Amino acid sequence: MARLTPGELEVMQVLWKESPLKPAEIEARLPRPIGNAALRSVLRVLLNKGHVKRAKQGKAYFYRPTQPAHSSFRQMAQKLADVFFGGSSLDLIAGLIKxxxxxxxxxxxxxxxxxxxxDPAEAHPPGEKS
Amino acid sequence: MARLTPGELEVMQVLWKESPLKPAEIEARLPRPIGNAALRSVLRVLLNKGHVKRAKQGKAYFYRPTQPAHSSFRQMAQKLADVFFGGSSLDLIAGLIKxxxxxxxxxxxxxxxxxxxxDPAEAHPPGEKS
DNA sequence: AAAAAAGTGTGGAAAAATCCACACTTCGTC
DNA sequence: GACGAAGTGTGGATTTTTCCACACTTTTTT
Known part of the structure; x- marks a missing residue:
């Protein structure tokens, strides 16, 4: 599944937060102005690349991601580790902490x-704030 | 300073590891085949964008990054935090650990x-392996 | 000084990304 | 069923990215 371009990522970011959505709804949630036709062109590409799927409901298509955000997150994190830390996730985390x-x-x-x-099941001490 | 495209990032990755280098040396360190002329085109763009500078030595130009890797790393990490964790670095780190x-x-x-x-000056206990 | 080797400058082709105009379709409503 | 509103399909135009051919310059070698 091909890489996400900056414009495609903007759209995926919206869909990962909330989906399914139709084009007009996605457009309304984008942080910058883009035309309806321009947005639908991006969606067309995302469809071809397999990053989203769509289903018709009424007269509109509703789009949703094919993969959860988590999966793209891991992929992009790995890329970051590759570029700056020779592929080591541990070093990436350490680098961020520092x-x-x-x-x-x-x-x-x-x-x-x-x-x-x-040990995710580990219970927090009762009465804790967070 | 404009964003790095994938191809530009490949070249920067080489230069962050070792610099200054001349085009032929960069080419030899790239993990995939690219022509000398193609590489120099990328360098031309990186030069225009201000990501690298160069100095002539003998008959060749030697290229080096204008900004340290650290600076781009922070920028890209911030982008990752923006997309997947609402901009929170802490949540990004937590997400990676998980x-x-x-x-x-x-x-x-x-x-x-x-x-x-x-407390980076904190001394490790003597005799420790790592 | 001529030839070979190593580099550079540059114009532009090819593909991808971004954006839009315009014609067509579907749905509700009068 | 005719109309308007909402939506879609699609053919490009434009810009950016990626890549290369070819002519020129500089250095080294013979």
């Missing part, structure tokens, strides 16, 4: 996430 | 990284 601005609260949350990484 | 395959050893390393996040 370079992104994180509050003390964020650090605490991260510690918790890492700690429970291999 | 979705990437990490060994127990990796988890230990991560714990260490997070723990020393706000």
């Amino acid at each position: 370079s992104e601005k994180l509050s003390d609260e964020d650090i605490r949350k991260l510690q918790d996430i890492v700690r429970t990484r291999n | 979705s990437e395959k990490l060994s127990d050893e990796d988890i230990r390393k991560l714990q260490d990284i997070v723990r020393t996040r706000n």
Whole structure:
């Protein structure tokens, strides 16, 4: 499944948040102005590339992603790891922790996430805020 | 400074690892075949966009990035956070920790990284393996 | 100094991405 | 059934990306 161009990604971002949607609805949710016809051209390409599918309901087609956001996320994260960290996901995560601005609260949350990484069922202490 | 296309990114990836390099050297380090003239066209664009600069030495131009890898990395990471996590770097990191395959050893390393996040001078216990 | 080797400059072809105009179709409603 | 509103299909125009051919320049070698 071919790579997403910037314009295609904008549309997928909308559909991953909410779908199915018809063209006019997608257009209304895009953060920048684009014509209805231009948007439908992007959708046509996304359809050809297999990134979305559509179903007619009434007189309009409703579009939805064929793959969940998660799947594209992993693919793009892998690309980032490839380019900047020789493909190592661990180094990517480490690089982010070191370079992104994180509050003390964020650090605490991260510690918790890492700690429970291999035991998702781990219960949080009762009475905790988050 | 304009966005990097996929082809441009391939070249930048080489230059971030090692620079300055002349076109033939870059070409030799690219993972896929590309003609010398094609590569130089990409370099021309990168030059116009301001992503690389060059200096003549002997009869060849040597190219180097104008910005360190780190700066592009942060930009691309931010984009990823925008698309999939509403712009939250913390959620991006959390998402990676949850979705990437990490060994127990990796988890230990991560714990260490997070723990020393706000105190990079923190000394590791002597005699430690890593 | 001539030839060969190594590089460069540049115009533009080919394909992909982005955008739009315009004709046609479908649905509701008077 | 005729009309208007909402939607679709589609053929490009335009720009960007990717790639290459070819002529020219610079350096090295004989």
